[in-house]
Amino acid sequence: MDRHHIPRGALLTSNLPQLQNLIKRDPTGYREEFLQQWNHYESIRKIFQSSPDEQAGQFKGLVSFIAQVAQCYPKETKDFPAQMSTLLLENYATLSPDTRKSLVQNLVMLRNKNVITSIDLLKTLFPLLPRTTSSALRSFIRKTILTDIKTANLRTKNHKLNRAVQAMLFGMLERGMEGEVVGDKGKFKANKNADAAVTKQSADEAMWAVVLAKELWKKGVWTDPRTVQIVALGCFHPITKVQSAALHFFLGSENDEGDSDDEDDDDVDVKGLHHKRDINKKTRSGDKKLIKTLKQAKKKRVKKSSEEVTPNFPALQLLNDPQTFGERLYDNLNRYDKRFSLDHKILMMQLLSRVMGAHKLCVLGFYTYVVKYLVYHQLRIPAILAALAESVHSLTPPDAVTPIVRKLASEFVHPGVGPEVIAAGINAIREVCKRQPWCMEEDLLGDLIEYRKSRDKGVLTAGRGLLQLYREVNPGMLKRRERGKEASMNKDKGLMPLAYGHEAAATGGGIEGLELLEDHWEKMRAEKEGEDGEVEEDGDAGWEGWEEGSEDSDSDSESEGWVNVSDDGDDLVISDSEDEIDKKKAKGKGKKVETEADAVAEDKDMEVDSEEKPQEEEKPVKFSTLATTKILTPADFALLNDLRIKAATEAVEAGGGTATKRKLAALEANKKSQSASGALADGFISEYDILGPRKKAKADYEERMASIAKGREGREKFGSNKGKKKKDAPSSSTNREKKRNKPIMMIMQSGAVRGKKKASLRDKQKKLRAHIDKAKKAGH
Template sequence: MIRIREQNEKIKQRRADVQADEDAFKKTQEAERVKAAKTKKVQENIDRTREQNARRKMEKIQTREWDSGKPARDWKPVKKPEDGEDADKAPRQSIGIRGVSRGGRGRGRGRAQRTSAEASAETSEEPKAAEEVQSPPETEAAVDWTIGAVPDCTARGRRTGTLSVTSTMGRGVLLTSNLPQLQNLIKRDPAAYKEEFLQQWNHYNSIRQIFQISPDEQAQHFRELVTFIAQVAQCYPKETAEFPSHLSTLLLENYGTLSPDTRKSLVQNLVMLRNKDVITSIVLLKTLFPLLPRTTSTTLRALIRKTILSDIRTANLRTKNHKLNRAVQAMLFGMVERGMDAEVVGDKGKLRAASGMPAQNATQNGGEAMWAIVLTKELWKKGIWNDAKTVSIVALGCFHPVTKVQSASLHFFLGSDEENDDSDDEEEDEPDVKGLKHRREINKKTRSGEKKIRRTLKSFKSKQKRKADAFTPNFPAIQLLNDPQTFGEKLYDNLNRYDKRFSLDHKILLMQLLARVMGAHKLCVLGFYTYIMKYLTYHQLRIPAILVALAQSVHDLTPPDALTPVVRKLAQEFVHPGVGSEVIAAGMNAIREVCRRQPWAMEEDLLGDLVEYQKSRDKAVTAAARGLLQLFREVNPGMLKRRQRGKEASMTMAGGNQPLPFGHSTDAAVDIEGLVLLEDHLKALRAEEGIASGDENEDDEAAWEGWDVESSEDSDDSGGWMDVESDGEDLEISDSEDEGEKRPAKGKGKADVDADAESTQDPTPVEEAAANRISSLATTKILTPADFAMINDLRIQAASQAVERGAGSGAKRKLAALEAKKKALSQSGNIEDTFVSENDILGPRKKAKADYAERMASIEKGREGREKFASLKGKKSKAAPSSSTNREKARNKPIMMIIASGAVRSKKKASLRDKQQKLRAHIDRAKKSHH
């Protein structure tokens, strides 16, 4: 109660202060009104005196003219030049009377303006009271008065003129009520109108205090004052230093009580202050970011969003503004992080209701994080931000408790937009490119037609590119993930823990992202394969997408023990006679994609059963079985039966080339492959440039070369048992060091074979040292991505030279592998070469036979636009009855009459030249119709 009383007393005191300020302002206005009234009264006395003097002058002149028989004078007003008007073009300002003759009678032009002597003489006759009247003060506006006489004087008598008096109020009263005029004057001369501005500033503070208590009072006047101060704030930076904070405080603390017009006005004035460099971008964005989730106005939300994006884009236009980017990224990260402590609700209605979490709080927390994700995605899409911090913001949103925020973050990495446009509308708007080209070939060639086709093709290509990009995964963002192993484990934990709270669509999104992260970074999250096995049934909804996620998660470092149960489950659920051919094809294609990445996951007996499906009558099943057979012919033909291996695979096995089991390697990794080639290339470049290496470096290299020779010899001596052969057994699998060896021919003896073996197995020390040389470049230089690209090119060049020298099939296979790897790296953005699609799983499918409903729908579609559902053949169906055409009659003629016709006889008697011309014309028509 005491606090309430203190608050009431403070409110009363504030209201009393505001009322005192209002009274002071009213007193000031009243004083100005009194002053203006006094000035007006003095001015009226001056005008009255001048009018009397003018009447006397006019009476004298008219009396003089009537007595002499001269025409009367028309007194016309003399206008004073206004501010800015050219003095030469303005009428003369002397107090005189112009005489105008009556037009049309050819009389004299009348007497000219009176001389200065006459004017002074008449002025001396005026009463002295007029001379004693003082002119208005300089601060008052001048009063224009003119005399106008009656235009025509036909009767004898006195005509008097009329006076038109215009007066203005004082400058203070005028500027107080006209803020735009005061704003214009302040921008021209800020120092001269500082007092008027301070008066408006004090008035603004008073209105602001009233506005904070009751926003409905004087809202329009308050908006006008705020706009006025924002316009002239740059002229008085010290006086208006706290003005931006006032607007921010009103928006952030009193947003709910403000009217929509007031909110929009305050935001617009803040943006104006930013455009005038009164405030910085960080100050503006700190105010606008919290407003996005709170506003309900579509126009205001669009204005705030556009302002944020344009401000950040402008700041990063020429160079990256790292200070602003770090500050904005910290704000966005905080917006996402503030709602992370809430409970995961999920997207199922029953579980949402059972969770006991208020829906409004979840919406508020999710709204702030949602806007942070949307803005981050927009900045990434426009290319303004492309660093790892941006990816970290969205990666944090993947674990937000609100499912909507999770979905937006997952779509960012998957590359698909949530806001799907109408594909039907886009298809209708697509131009007929083929038809345009065809018409272009036939019609007359013009420049406008060429430009039209170019514009159409350009728009068509851009639409196609947008469609392709809409479904392309965001691989750069996936590659920029910080600690991808932890990210993948969190995704799996989120998927496994809240399995019953998420819908199937949301779980598939999580599976797809986890699979792509595992495939891109070669992660091992083995629990994922156990989790996904429960969804591997042919009747599961969206099973193609689940199979795609499974295949995408496998890589060459995945343990085969974890994949073997998955492959067995796929075969049991999808490949058996109790399901349709499409199901069998999908299952076998999924097994093929898994084994393409890890061939050792397949069991030999299971492979034999699957390959037998190549004898199926269904095309899709046959294609899937043949694809699996061809895969194992390339990667591991030893698992196939002898008659299924093929010629090339059998020759490869006969040569002793067998794939190594999982986890085995031919040689230990002692150096980066191809680094020696890079070192030699750099030495050659230095030699061309004339840069010689120092003596110490050459000595060090010679010492390392000697150590290489000794170490290789020691290793050969210690590992000599690997060269032992078995004469009595025909080994099918040989070690890598024995690949070049062949079985001795029948015509050779044992001594000859031993001699050949010694000659082939005992290379010279120089050759052995060159082959086993280890480069020291990795210890002296930091290798960049450009260096690794150069290493790949040098390896391809070396392999090409080896093939040209006739090194053998091994060199050819190595060259093919290197070229394939380079092609895969260069086409990393191609959707077909980077990840599995649903079409790869489903395979080729034949068109299913239409049922009764589909056939009837097609018939109804064909009847549209027809008056009757009958044939149009016959006279009655025509609009105007008429006879049949000659073409119709010729079609119904008997065959014997056609044979005896002149057209047929002329064809028989046609010359070879006529036949060639007709054939050429036919070919030209066919080409045109084809295009």
């Protein structure tokens, strides 16, 4: 039959792409043809549900066609998305991989055409993640979920979608919380009547819930406390793999198994790649693939070495009820101590210690638990010591930490161990005492600081660090000859450390260096006033109507909303407050009783000084009132830190002592830590702080080659200056240079070589004599 005589309906139904194009142009005109294909789809769908192997290709074609034109006939295709979703969720195991992929792609297409909502799509995709065995399809589903949520929150936060998705993730986690923790081998023991497949599916769902929550937090899409609660719930999941993924989220590391699902391994066998290249067929495409693989491996290796693992400080601060979280974490650690591996227990210790340090919690059972690991031959002991030090803070009872300090001193600091062990022990004690100075005993401190005279550099540095710490925090515990000049002067002035439970802010310490910020703003205000004749307040925009709290208002004037407390004008005499009484009591702690002769000598010296020198009036200490009149922003605190660094630098250049240099180094380190982690996380320490300075390890091949390449920068390339490459006026190569590249067979047939072979003995002697004479003239 001729093509021109075929009926239009038969022609269009046999060519679905052409019909799809025509329907998009004129939906009303081709409605009958669409209904014909829709009826065909309904009949095939019923057959396909009973036997998916039959007519799979035709079914996929019809599904793709209807998904393309579904927005043109919303009334007729209102049940189409639900049918696709039901088919995927109920018959997923019996569908072929191509059919699964086609159905998922068509559902995503319906979402892109706004036929279905994001919630409808995600309700289908979330259950598919733990059931999918294809890595390509799993990667596509994961990428689709993340992209859809990110796009929905691009301009403004889509709270409705976020709450719905977060509820799904909570449900995925809570379905497996009834199981029993077994250990690190991935086993899961649930109720006896539970199905093994259902149990494994719930474990996979929990893992994907944690991974998706972490990805959305990392991309900045979700930064609310509900996201942190999802991952915090994963820390108590019976599956150890889920626990590990959740613990790594708070610790800031990304080396867990969930995040590297679709990524290649970082460790690439370079020698194996070269060997494979040598034995396989040499092709240009193979060379390109090898070069590309080596470049990617090098880039990953450099990135991994340059990145510093910083704790997720914002997530730690958003924890809901951190005290309960810390206690539950300790209960899991203590109860399942025999079931967890050492690496997993160290992860739990690190998170527990950082939560305790960030929120100043007291989980006293942790110090009893960690004592059994404080031996120098314990595996990964630097990480355990770092976690122990991070858990201590100013509100930790000294009685709970003193046995820990004694244990560290008895196990790590004695002549029977190596110098690196002694250095690690003293450094750990210093980090603990830095956070709670009152846990140290005076006799033990005197023995430990004697190690500052050691011949080993690491031990010497550790001993000096401990001595310097107590010169600053509590010089009364040191002998008079060990206190140093500045500490002795402060002690004579009555400047004593605060007692346990007292904070510097509560005793009027304020914000250190705030007067620098106030002086800086006054200088800028004066410059603007000199230029424009007007005074403009920096940072006061949007705060009109709050003049009552400004520092320009007179104290005698009465404004609305303020009440004068005392109008009689009598001076208020304040007796010793409780803080001052505690200070006086703290003076005697850790202080040796001086002899009566020393006290009499000091009194005589004071009398002589008072007679010789006139008493000078003490200069009033300037206190900034800026913190009471202005809300400081993070930019203001960054500027304050820069001003403090500038002032400390000027003090060092003016001839400041070691204390000034240490203050400058501490300020610069604090600024570096804030820029790296984005938060104030200076209370967290690493294993290198425990190990201390060590001898430089031997450089590997890559480090040596990098050092060689760095030394060659800016230097001329090796080689002769002859020829056209290094001349001002380029020229061709010489005949002598061309001889070097001639084949050996051509040289063997040359006249010069033949002449040497045929030369007589007399000719050879003449040439040798001429060569000797020439060498003598040249001075050789």
